[in-house]
Amino acid sequence: MELRDIEIFLALAEELHFGRTAERLCVSPSRITQAIKKQERQIGALLFERTNRAVRLTPIGEQLHRDLSAGYRQIRRGIETAADAARGTSGVLTLGTIGPHSLAISHVLDLFRTRHPSARLQHREIQPPSPLELLRSGDVDVAVLWLPVCESDLTVGPVLHTSQVLLMVADTHPYAERDSICLEDLGDCAVVQGGSIPPYMEETFNPYRTPAGRPIRRGPKVSTWQECLTVVSSGQVVAGVTDETADFYSWPGLAFLPIRDARLCEWALVWRTADETPLIRALANTADAVANTRDAPTYRDF
Incomplete structure (x- = not known):
């Protein structure tokens, strides 16, 4: 037969x-x-x-x-x-993600594994205060990062998902009793500072000025996500975060508030342009295929 x-x-x-x-x-x-x-x-x-x-x-x-x-x-x-x-779509692909975002794109990663069974995904954690560090060092091949990313040597691939921006505060902070805030309210706060983060990327979560032009004070610098959680829960500063953070980091002593006029945060694949491989392109093509599918699931559906 x-x-x-x-x-x-x-x-x-x-x-x-x-x-x-x-x-x-x-x-x-x-x-x-x-x-x-x-x-x-x-x-x-x-x-x-x-x-x-x-x-x-x-x-x-x-x-x-x-x-x-x-x-x-x-x-x-x-x-x-x-x-x-x-x-050339076999071998190991090292993917860098922040916190729970590997779960947020699990439908993309599952389809990639199905399409390319000879490829193996390896994960590294990216620290939000230094989001480009592992890409620059070559420790990750491709990263899931929030936009914008405007670096001449990096390629921005397809958008994977979007997140709402929230304000993370200590539960003793005056804002903790509110249902929500607006960006203008940040003029009365000190926000956490990142390490080696481009200012335009920092603006997505922790802007430098309010919509009315008031400067927003900077507090202590942090180098890891753990340090960020610690300094915020101590009441020294506040920090802009995504709604996934509220789902996965419900620490004692923290509260999360919607920011009514904040734009949605987009997350995309990013890689070094000079080091693009068939494996990276295969992952980007998979993400494109999922993006063109209606009602793509999120981690909340699982």
């Missing part, structure tokens, strides 16, 4: 309808009929019971379906692995 005939048999066993099977395989219904009749002659028994109302597997057909399914999947995996190797 040839591989195409096996594909026809397995597809018909799933669809149990000659017309749908023909559409699925992009062949004519007569081609499906001829292939099944040929298989039945070779085996010497009927594989399907056909009536005007239904198509069903015979007991011998059911046995053949069980035996062929596992072997066919193994053959397909072997072909896909060889194709991945030929395209």
Whole structure:
């Protein structure tokens, strides 16, 4: 039995309808009929019971379906692995993410693993106060970062998801009792300072001026996310964060407030332009495919 005939048999066993099977395989219904009749002659028994109302597997057909399914999947995996190797989409891809954002894009990563079974994803944690550090050092191949990223040597890929911007404060802070704030309220606060973070990226969460032009004071510098949580919970400063932070870092002593007039924060794949590889491009293409699918799930759906 040839591989195409096996594909026809397995597809018909799933669809149990000659017309749908023909559409699925992009062949004519007569081609499906001829292939099944040929298989039945070779085996010497009927594989399907056909009536005007239904198509069903015979007991011998059911046995053949069980035996062929596992072997066919193994053959397909072997072909896909060889194709991945030929395209250069095998090997290790080191992905840098911040906090819970690997969960926020889990649907993209799951599809990437399905499409490229020979590739292996390796994860590194990016510290928000120094978001470009691991990219610059080469410790990650591609990073999930908030926008904008306007570096001449970096490529910004597809947007993966968006987040609401919240204000993280100590539960003793005067704002902690409010339902929400506006950006103008930051003029009465001190905000945390990042380490090696471009000012334009820092503006997304901790602007330098209010909409009315009042300067926003800077507090202590932090170099890790843990330090940020500590200094905010102590009441020294406040910090702009994403809504995922409120879900995953519900520390004692912290409160999270919606910022009514803050723009949504976009997250995208970013990589070193000079070091782009087929594996990085494969991940970007996967993200594009997910972005074009309606109602893509988020980590809150799992």
